[in-house]
Amino acid sequence: MFKPFVLGAAIVGAFALSMPARADLTPIQVKGGGGGGERCLVPESGNCAPGGNFGGKASILDIISADIGKSLTRVDDSFDQLWNNLVDNGGIVRARARYAGDNSELGYTLTDKTGYVKLLDVFSTNNRVRVDSAALANASNKDDIVAFPAQASWVTIKADAFDPYQFVLRNKTQDDWFSSMPGAKTFDNALDQMVTFKVEGSKDPHYIIAWEDRVITQMFDRSGKFKCKGADCDYNDYVFELKLTQPVPEPSTWALMGMGLAGVGFAMRRGRAANARRIG
Numbered sequence: 001m002f003k004p005f006v007l008g009a010a011i012v013g014a015f016a017l018s019m020p021a022r023a024d025l026t027p028i029q030v031k032g033g034g035g036g037g038e039r040c041l042v043p044e045s046g047n048c049a050p051g052g053n054f055g056g057k058a059s060i061l062d063i064i065s066a067d068i069g070k071s072l073t074r075v076d077d078s079f080d081q082l083w084n085n086l087v088d089n090g091g092i093v094r095a096r097a098r099y100a101g102d103n104s105e106l107g108y109t110l111t112d113k114t115g116y117v118k119l120l121d122v123f124s125t126n127n128r129v130r131v132d133s134a135a136l137a138n139a140s141n142k143d144d145i146v147a148f149p150a151q152a153s154w155v156t157i158k159a160d161a162f163d164p165y166q167f168v169l170r171n172k173t174q175d176d177w178f179s180s181m182p183g184a185k186t187f188d189n190a191l192d193q194m195v196t197f198k199v200e201g202s203k204d205p206h207y208i209i210a211w212e213d214r215v216i217t218q219m220f221d222r223s224g225k226f227k228c229k230g231a232d233c234d235y236n237d238y239v240f241e242l243k244l245t246q247p248v249p250e251p252s253t254w255a256l257m258g259m260g261l262a263g264v265g266f267a268m269r270r271g272r273a274a275n276a277r278r279i280g
Ligand SMILES: [Ca+2]
Pocket: 026, 077, 080, 081, 180, 192, 193, 194, 195, 196
């Protein structure tokens, strides 16, 4: 079953010296879009949010968790902004769920190169959770749960080893572009439009990632209370699955920190060498 927020708390605890003490968990409107007319991403009190069409029924993450046969835990949003892998072309993605009206596509952009690489178009049919399990797809009273269509196969992320990239959601209807890195230049929002969940117990790193596809203009009111404006913050507009083929990459803040420190060391060595030459 879905277990909220456990991993995030562990990560923050381990990095208390270098990271903010507060867990950075972008809030999710659990009622879902359309005043409850859409299946919610995360459960509330064990069920999809009450008061909507799916009140009392499983959330999207509950369904995906059952389909995979593994539990999911929330990833702290400090750690899902940049990604990489330890081998070339080591990441694959496929679409998992879609509860939105706008046309959109998923892609990525390498941070040290220009350009945007499209990975997945949205499914032609909206309002669906895709599963591999025939039992889930055929379950009664779950007519928005369908088997994966043939075109929903895995797609490779073409990135060299250690080459960090941002995920990008492009809302083609609204002409909006969102990055996994909030506030990234050339993208449309400073607020966090993407949330991440880790699949526990998988041999290789394995994640479920979910987007809000409309521009969020405000996430909190002045008192700090969650108050989503400009969008509905349901984060069920586009949900995809990511598998990496190496056992290391958490969302790659770690690798970047290591590269940054290595870079500083290299610069210091160069500086010392230059000084030595001048002195010599
Ligand atoms: Ca995020």
